[in-house]
Amino acid sequence: MKIKKIMISFFITLCIPVSTILAYTNKVYIGGENVGIEVKTNGVLVVGLYEVNNDLIASSSNINTGDYIVEVNGKRIVNIDDYVNEINNDNDKEEIDVKVKRNSTYFDTKLKLVNDNNEYKTGLYVKDSVSGIGTLSFIDPTNNRFFCLGHQINDNSTNELLDIDGGSIYYSYITSIDRSSKGDIGEKEAVSDENTKYGTITNNTIKGIYGIYEGDISNKKIYEIKSKSDIALGKASFLTVTDSDEVKEYTINIDSINLDDDIKNLAFTVTDEELISKTGGIIQGMSGSPIIQDGKIIGVITHVIVDNPKKGYGIFIENMLEEAEKE
Numbered sequence: 363m364k365i366k367k368i369m370i371s372f373f374i375t376l377c378i379p380v381s382t383i384l385a386y387t388n389k390v391y392i393g394g395e396n397v398g399i400e401v402k403t404n405g406v407l408v409v410g411l412y413e414v415n416n417d418l419i420a421s422s423s424n425i426n427t428g429d430y431i432v433e434v435n436g437k438r439i440v441n442i443d444d445y446v447n448e449i450n451n452d453n454d455k456e457e458i459d460v461k462v463k464r465n466s467t468y469f470d471t472k473l474k475l476v477n478d479n480n481e482y483k484t485g486l487y488v489k490d491s492v493s494g495i496g497t498l499s500f501i502d503p504t505n506n507r508f509f510c511l512g513h514q515i516n517d518n519s520t521n522e523l524l525d526i527d528g529g530s531i532y533y534s535y536i537t538s539i540d541r542s543s544k545g546d547i548g549e550k551e552a553v554s555d556e557n558t559k560y561g562t563i564t565n566n567t568i569k570g571i572y573g574i575y576e577g578d579i580s581n582k583k584i585y586e587i588k589s590k591s592d593i594a595l596g597k598a599s600f601l602t603v604t605d606s607d608e609v610k611e612y613t614i615n616i617d618s619i620n621l622d623d624d625i626k627n628l629a630f631t632v633t634d635e636e637l638i639s640k641t642g643g644i645i646q647g648m649s650g651s652p653i654i655q656d657g658k659i660i661g662v663i664t665h666v667i668v669d670n671p672k673k674g675y676g677i678f679i680e681n682m683l684e685e686a687e688k689e
Contacts, residue, residue: 386502386680386683386684386686386687387502387503387504387587387683388586388587389503389584389585389586389587390500390501390502390503390584390585390587390659390679391500391501391502391503391579391582391583391584391585392500392582392583392584392585392601392652392654392659393497393498393499393500393501393508393509393510393601393650393652394497394498394601394602394603394609394651394652395497395498395534395603395607395609396495396496396497396498396534396535396536396550396552396602396603396607396647397495397496397497397498397510397531397532397533397534397554397560398493398494398495398531398532398533398534398552398554398555398556399493399494399495399496399510399511399515399529399530399531399532399563399571400491400492400493400529400530400532400556401491401492401515401524401526401528401529401563401566401571402440402441402490402491402526402527402528402529403430403489403490403491403492403524403525403526403527404430404432404463404525404526404527405430405431405432405439405440405463405525405527406430406431406439406441406442406444406445406488406489406490407428407429407430407488407489407490407517407519407524407525408425408426408427408428408429408430408431408486408487408488409427409487409488409489409517409518409519410427410486410487410519411425411427411485411486411487412485412486412487413485414476414478414483414485415476415478417476417485418485419474419476419483419484419485420473420474420484420485420486421485422474423460423471423472423473423474424469424471425460425462425471425473425486426464427519427520428464428517428519428520428522429462429463429464430462430463430464430525431445431460431461431462431486431488432461432462432463432468433460433461434448434449434458434459434460434461435448435451435458435459435460436459440490440527441490441491442488442489442490445488445490449475449482449484450482455475456474456475457472457473457474457475458472458473458475458484459471459472459473460472460473463525473486491529492515492517492524493554494515495534495550495552495554495647496510496511496647496649496650497510497511497602497603497647497648497649497650497651497652497662497663498510498531498560498650499511499512499570499650499651499652499662499679499682500585500652500659500662500679501575501579501582502683503579503584506574506575506576506579507572507573507574507575507686508531508560508561508572508573508574508575509570509571509572509650509662509682509683509686510531510570510571510572510649510650511570511571511649511650511662511664512569512570512625512649512650512661512662512663512664512676512677512682513568513569513570513625513649513664513665513677514566514567514568514569514570514571515566515571523566523567523568524566525566526563526565526566528562528563528564529562529563529571529573530556530559530560530561530562530563531559531560531561531563531573532554532555532556532558532559532560533554533555533558533559533560533607534552534553534554534555534607535552535553535603535606535607536550536551536552536603536604536605536606536607536647537551537552537553538551539551539604539605539640539641539645540645541640541641541642541645542641542642542643542644542645542666542671543642543671544669544670544671545668545669546668547644547645547646547666547668547671548641548642548645548646548671549645549646549647550603550604550645550646550647550648552647559576559577560575560576560577561573561574561575561576561577562574562576565686567685567686568624568625568685569624569625569677569681569682569685570650570662570677570682570685572682572686585652585654585657585658585659586657586658586659587658587659587660587679587680588655588656588658588659588660589680590619590621590627590660590678590680590681591621593616593619593628593655593660593678594616594655595615595616595617595618595619596615596616597613597615597616597655598613598614598615598616598630598653598654598655598660599611599612599613599614599634599653599654599655600612600614600648600651600652600653600654600662600663600676601651601652601654602648602651602663604637604640604641611654612632612634612636612637613632613633613634614630614631614632614633614634614653615630615631615633616628616629616630616655617629617630617631617673624677624681625664625675625677625681626664626665626675626677627661627675627676627677627678627681628653628660628661628675628676628677628678629673629674629675630653630673630674630675630676631672631673632644632672632673632674638672642671642672643666643670643671643672643673643674644663644666644671644672644673644674645666645671646666648663648666649662649663649664649665650662650663650664651663652679653676659679660676660678660679661676661677661678661679661681661682662676662677662679662682663675663676664676664677
């Protein structure tokens with residue numbers, strides 16, 4: 363069994379008023395489980411440049427950190443193995459032709475090759491995947507589409523939305539907790555089992571990641587969705603894992619509601635003394651934890667306030683579902 367230890371913590375043309383059309387489900391299977399997350403980049407992602415023989419050889423290529431190399435000499439690049447193989451296939455040349463994606467545009471350029479101790483180098487640090495943990499938010503029973511995080515997965519080198527080419531979520535369990543304190547956000551430390559796959563990721567959006575759930579749903583509970591217009595200030599709770607793989611419910615207070623923002627819709631304060639004692643409040647890895655009020659799901663946790671980790675933000679579940687309907 364392949365086990366991975368994870369220490370990273372990781373949003374018609376008919377003449378009918380759009381507001382009257384409910385395009386998505388009004389009930390979901392509730393989540394709360396900790397999940398391992400791995401996404402594949404769309405091409406290889408450039409995460410840095412380095413010198414070869416005291417020369418920054420990639421500087422003339424106009425390739426920057428955050429760019430994606432999607433082709434080498436006209437051949438599609440899916441992962442680092444593809445990239446390395448194409449470099450080695452052209453080891454009698456001093457440069458290779460590459461196609462680069464930057465934001466939503468593409469350009470062609472040439473990349474120098476240098477033979478350094480019988481190893482051909484390009485002067486670029488690249489990667490083809492990103493791993494972390496998060497919380498399974500909910501599953502749409504009408505199409506088995508799952509949702510996690512409630513916010514996007516970013517490229518750490520640019521802090522921009524990561525352009526992905528699929529990925530997976532896996533069974534994961536918590537091994538320890540690094541508590542949050544003022545100015546220092548803690549995190550869940552977890553182990554992920556890549557042999558126990560829960561689902562295939564298809565999209566990374568500003569309102570969360572989603573894809574097709576492939577795990578067992580026979581024991582999952584159905585929760586009704588509470589409309590954003592019906593959410594009230596005051597008592598609520600959220601579901602998450604803080605020990606092993608046990609999902610527990612913890613109390614919060616909804617302090618304010620923002621109907622206009624895309625992501626930070628629910629400002630809340632953690633009121634659960636057990637959780638505060640154990641985690642100090644919100645920690646990394648809780649992103650995606652479903653928020654419950656009056657027995658209905660209203661949204662998921664997305665952010666923590668660094669100066670006061672007992673406080674955070676959540677996104678409306680309706681906003682997440684609406685984002686998926688755009689595809």
